Amino acid sequence: MSETSIALALEAAEARLRSILQTVPDAMVIIDEQGRIESLSTTAERLFGYEADEACGRNVSLLMPSPYREQHDAYIGRYLETGERRIIGIGRIVVGQRKDGTTFPMHLTVGELRTGDRHHFTGFIRDLTDQQITEDRLKELQSEVTHMSRFTALGEMASTLAHEINQPLTAISNYLKGSRRLLERMEGENVEMLRDAVAKAADQALRAGQIIRRLREFVARGESERRIESLPKLIEDASTLALVGAREHGILVTFRLDPAADLVLADRIQIQQVLVNLMRNAIEVMSEGGAVRRLDIATSAGPDEQVEVTVADTGAGLAPEVAKQLFQPFVTTKRKGMGLGLSICRTIVEAHGGKIWVDSPPGGGTIFHFTLRAAADDRETDDA
Amino acid sequence: MSKAPDVILLVDDDAAVRNALKFSLEMEGFSVRLYPTPEDLLAEHDLPTAGCLVIDYRMPEIDGLELVERLRRRGVTLPVLLISGRVTRSLRDRAFGLGITDVLEKPLSDLAGSIRRVLDDGP
Ligand SMILES: Nc1ncnc2c1ncn2[C@@H]1O[C@H](COP(=O)(O)OP(=O)(O)OP(=O)(O)O)[C@@H](O)[C@H]1O
Numbered sequence: 480m481s482e483t484s485i486a487l488a489l490e491a492a493e494a495r496l497r498s499i500l501q502t503v504p505d506a507m508v509i510i511d512e513q514g515r516i517e518s519l520s521t522t523a524e525r526l527f528g529y530e531a532d533e534a535c536g537r538n539v540s541l542l543m544p545s546p547y548r549e550q551h552d553a554y555i556g557r558y559l560e561t562g563e564r565r566i567i568g569i570g571r572i573v574v575g576q577r578k579d580g581t582t583f584p585m586h587l588t589v590g591e592l593r594t595g596d597r598h599h600f601t602g603f604i605r606d607l608t609d610q611q612i613t614e615d616r617l618k619e620l621q622s623e624v625t626h627m628s629r630f631t632a633l634g635e636m637a638s639t640l641a642h643e644i645n646q647p648l649t650a651i652s653n654y655l656k657g658s659r660r661l662l663e664r665m666e667g668e669n670v671e672m673l674r675d676a677v678a679k680a681a682d683q684a685l686r687a688g689q690i691i692r693r694l695r696e697f698v699a700r701g702e703s704e705r706r707i708e709s710l711p712k713l714i715e716d717a718s719t720l721a722l723v724g725a726r727e728h729g730i731l732v733t734f735r736l737d738p739a740a741d742l743v744l745a746d747r748i749q750i751q752q753v754l755v756n757l758m759r760n761a762i763e764v765m766s767e768g769g770a771v772r773r774l775d776i777a778t779s780a781g782p783d784e785q786v787e788v789t790v791a792d793t794g795a796g797l798a799p800e801v802a803k804q805l806f807q808p809f810v811t812t813k814r815k816g817m818g819l820g821l822s823i824c825r826t827i828v829e830a831h832g833g834k835i836w837v838d839s840p841p842g843g844g845t846i847f848h849f850t851l852r853a854a855a856d857d858r859e860t861d862d863a
Numbered sequence: 864m865s866k867a868p869d870v871i872l873l874v875d876d877d878a879a880v881r882n883a884l885k886f887s888l889e890m891e892g893f894s895v896r897l898y899p900t901p902e903d904l905l906a907e908h909d910l911p912t913a914g915c916l917v918i919d920y921r922m923p924e925i926d927g928l929e930l931v932e933r934l935r936r937r938g939v940t941l942p943v944l945l946i947s948g949r950v951t952r953s954l955r956d957r958a959f960g961l962g963i964t965d966v967l968e969k970p971l972s973d974l975a976g977s978i979r980r981v982l983d984d985g986p
Pocket residue numbers: 756760761764792794795796797798801805810811812813815816817818819820821822845
């Protein structure tokens with residue numbers, strides 16, 4: 480082929496690529512092996528809020544929040560070096576970041592393209608907040624967590640009920656017990672009958688206690704299953720669920736994940752419930768108003784094999800009437816709230832041997848903290 | 864020298880529970896002092912040297928475990944029975960970690976029996 484015909488062929492190829500990029504309904508981003516953006520489809524421009532011109536030539540980590548941002552070059556490097564596929568051809572749900580700093584869950588599939596000895600990667604992106612959520616994994620996550628949260632809510636109600644009823648039952652059976660002792664020392668024609676009646680009443684109080692206990696055992700059947708889990712992954716999955724709809728409220732989400740807080744001993748679905756409840760509360764309070772709307776999720780490795788997770792918001796702060804009994808069930812300031820979210824969080828965190836507490840920073844907003852036990856770093860091989 | 868009489872110090876935020884337990888324990892021959900909140904017990908200057916503490920776990924401001932932690936820090940070594948509407952394994956583990964003698968689930972049909980066992984194996 481002559482040089483001009485090569486140039487013509489190239490030009491034609493480029494024109495074709497441009498028209499594809501303008502018309503593909505999916506958001507599509509092409510990068511080179513250094514991670515530099517080569518082109519952006521029109522839908523991708525709209526999705527991320529960048530013009531192709533201003534994004535091209537910059538590192539694709541521009542389109543993702545921390546900690547992915549810092550890790551992305553290493554991902555590409557590792558793939559080129561080892562050929563180990565974590566995302567290429569597989570597809571997964573990740574978090575994207577728009578030009579205005581807001582983040583959103585998205586489904587990303589990456590394809591690879593080779594020209595000569597150079598690699599290019601094409602990312603196909605579906606914004607999960609924009610469209611009907613059809614993604615299997617998201618659905619699966621959602622059904623697991625909502626099914627379990629219904630179950631947990633039921634358990635929480637049963638256990639509250641058990642606790643509340645146990646109080647008067649304790650009083651009843653102890654008054655009866657004392658009365659029985661007193662009657663042993665008394666004499667008279669009706670005392671015998673009275674003794675008998677008191678003993679029978681005490682039996683019935685115990686029976687009521689048994690019923691309560693059985694009810695509680697029934698709902699406690701879904702005993703927790705603790706495994707070694709990746710904390711960043713738990714947070715990623717939970718935020719995927721919790722952040723659906725966060726965009727409409729203009730909430731900026733940041734993640735600050737300590738690499739040293741990695742593996743934890745946890746029941747995956749339960750801890751996701753804790754995270755989702757805390758993030759939902761934060762989103763709910765911030766969508767009420769406020770100029771700055773920022774949700775910050777952070778982890779840190781603490782002493783004594785503990786890791787700490789914090790969920791901080793810039794909302795209106797805690798209402799004084801709930802602040803003291805925040806973690807008790809049925810405490811709510813919301814019209815449609817059940818007031819179960821935080822009491823479930825407490826039950827789950829304490830069952831994991833951790834603690835949960837709240838801070839009201841002087842600058843406003845609310846910070847929830849909870850701890851989990853770190854797991855030793857000898858995980859059996861997991862999926863990549 | 865004769866031993867100081869055994870006194871039961873009972874902390875529970877529920878008045879009916881408190882009064883009923885006092886009634887049944889007194890009928891069993893114990894001397895009982897009641898404290899509606901952990902703060903009331905912490906404010907007590909004249910703690911007996913013999914006897915036993917009966918502490919409810921779930922209380923609004925300071926929970927039973929935290930109360931025991933604070934008492935231990937002050938050098939109070941009286942044996943403790945923790946009582947709760949719900950006893951889970953993790954509660955038991957944490958309680959034993961603090962040196963609590965036993966954890967009993969309400970409705971407590973034989974608190975006096977448990978107390979006697981504690982006092983009998985006493986130091
Ligand atoms: N991040 C927060 N900022 C301000 N107030 C909060 C925050 N999180 C919780 N609260 C307050 O605590 C109350 C209890 O929260 P909880 O999650 O237990 O119940 P809920 O959100 O009201 O209802 P549910 O979670 O059952 O739908 C809330 O009603 C709210 O008043």
